[in-house]
Amino acid sequence: EIVLTQSPGTLSLSPGERATLSCRASHSVNNKYLAWYQQKPGQAPRLLMYGASTRATGIPDRFSGSGSGTDFTLTISRLEPEDFAVYYCQQYGPSPKTFGQGTKVEIK
């Protein structure tokens, strides 16, 4: 099973600042089968990114993803008020598919 470790656990930032979220895998994630989701309280996760760096439909370009192998990053270039949420990475390569434990981006 591939274990995904996200850091930091909580990121305290102000609107307009840049957010950098990390997702590290215990084994290489082949073919960049890595997705990012955003979750707000009381809602299901929302797909942001797949293939490590491809934005899902309707996702603004302030969100970008990068990485390969075992190290992946989600960057939000300038935080908008609606971006404060919890972010999860997921690998959809070998079964079982696994998620990271999440990074909470909170308002400073």
Next chain:
Amino acid sequence: QVQLQQWGAGLLKPSETLSLTCAVYGGSFSNYYWTWIRQSPGKGLEWIAEINDRGSTNYNPSLKSRISTSVDTSKNQFSLKLTSVTAADTAIYYCARVAEERASGNYLPYWGQGTLVTVSS
């Protein structure tokens, strides 16, 4: 526009069987894998199982002995059963659909609203 609507019993006693159903509206039911995921405070998001319209399944090994899934193509619905539940199975359960046709275990753009299942005596 693909929409998933799910339902099932929200309160169970230990040793009972969890049963959830998810209905699919919009889009095709055929050729996709239909997925169950749960979210608990202790274990975060956990991928449980997937099934396609032909009944081909993949299960999380940690739950495999207690899981069964099924599809009803006439109603565009799929279901999850989890037997012998304990407090550790308390979670929000989500149904979801993969992005690409015939792609087992793909990323998940479509989610149900979630069902809180509490296991308590």
